Amino acid sequence: MPSSSFWRSLGLGLALSSYVSPNSASQGSSPFCASVATVGQILDQLLLSAESTRQLVTFALILGRLLPIIVLTPFLGGKSAPIWVKMGVGVTLAIMVAPVVYSQEQVPxxxxxxxxxxxxxxxxFVGLCIGFILAELFFIADALGRLVDLFRQTTMATAMVPELKERSSAFGTLSYQFFIVLFLAIGGHRLFITGVFESFITIPVTVMPAFQGNMEPFIGLIMLTAARLLMVATALAMPILAATFLTDVIFGLLNRTAPQVQAYFLSLPAKAMAGVWLFAAGLGMTLDVLSREAVIYLEDLNNMLRLMR
Known part of the structure; x- marks a missing residue:
């Protein structure tokens, strides 16, 4: 009876003959030869599937970092964009960044x-940190508009902010939408996407963040960006606060000299108009400050990624 090595040699010979002559089955050869060749091709595909699986896992990890950024970033859709749009943008960006990740051999x-x-x-977690930094930049504009309407005493009128899926004051909505346009006009989206792509080099998908052995600088940077949001928004709204305060003083003196005049009700439209006029007069300064803050926050994004290494 032939040994097992004989049958293995016979199977290998049949597989090789079928590989050399793939049309032999159609020329009258045994179906067994074609089936052995098919088994050999399946084995080859199984050997390649392990590498393909690792690349697919890497692509899923890339998408896991990008999707939180897309959800939190207003100019990429924000919360109002449909899920299929967010997934489409995420997959598109993942396809663009995948060659960089594969070239760095960042495959699990x-x-x-x-x-x-x-x-x-x-x-x-990394995607949430990146999206949080950029979302705070746009919240500066929203906080500025809310403070302006608070000082003007016109907070009763609200409108929906599509990117946030929540209501804001009239000036808050205007400032938020206006800053999105400004951010795109100064090319901030290009710098941001470049920073996101470079994050895969700074923090590879296969490496856990070490925070350089100390998380205090990282936490301090997050707290500093949050404090800067309030500081910048308040500083930009201070001229409107001063104008409304002077309006209250003037109408208060008017009420003391002529009590029969309804000074309080007359002051409401006066403060509203003073706030609008002063906001329009200082719009150029506001644009300059917001443009500088966009650059600062993008630098903070790069600093945060370096602190996470």
């Missing part, structure tokens, strides 16, 4: 489920 050595889950949670 294993596709273990626990390892994948840990890496995915890390990528979501």
């Amino acid at each position: 050595a294993t596709t273990n489920a626990i390892t994948f889950l840990i890496l995915m949670l890390k990528e979501i």
Whole structure:
């Protein structure tokens, strides 16, 4: 009876003959030869599938970092964009950044489920940090508009902000939408997308953030950006506060000299018009400040990524 090595040699010979002559089955050869060749091709595909699986896992990790950024970033759709639009933008950006990641050999050595889950949670955390920094930049404009309407005493009128899916005051909505246009006009979106792509080099998908052994600088930077939001918004709204305060003083003196005049009701439209006029007069200064803040926040984004290494 032939040994097992004989049958293995026979199978290998049949597979090689079928590989050399792929049309042999159509020329009258045995169907067994074609089936052996098919098995050999399947084995080759299985050997390649391991590498393909690792690349697919890497692509999923890239998408895990990009999707939180897309949800939190207003000019990429924000919360109001449909899910299929967010997924489409995320997949498009992931396809663009995937060659950079693959060229850096940032492919997980294993596709273990626990390892994948840990890496995915890390990528979501990094994406949330990046999106948080940029979202704070746009909240400066929203806070500025809210403060202007607060000083003008016109907070009763509200409008929906599509990117936030929440209501804001009239000037808050105007300032938010206006700053999105300004950010795109100064090319901030290009700098931001470049920073997001470079984050995959600074913090590879296969490396856990070490925070340089100390999380205090990272936490301090996050708190500083949040404090800067309030500081800049308040500073820009101070001229309107001064104008409305002077209006109250003038109508208060009028009320003392002529009590029969309804000074309070007369002061409401006066303060509203004074706030609008002063906001329009200082619009150029506001644009300059917001443009500088956009550059500062993008620099803070790069600093945050370096602190996370």
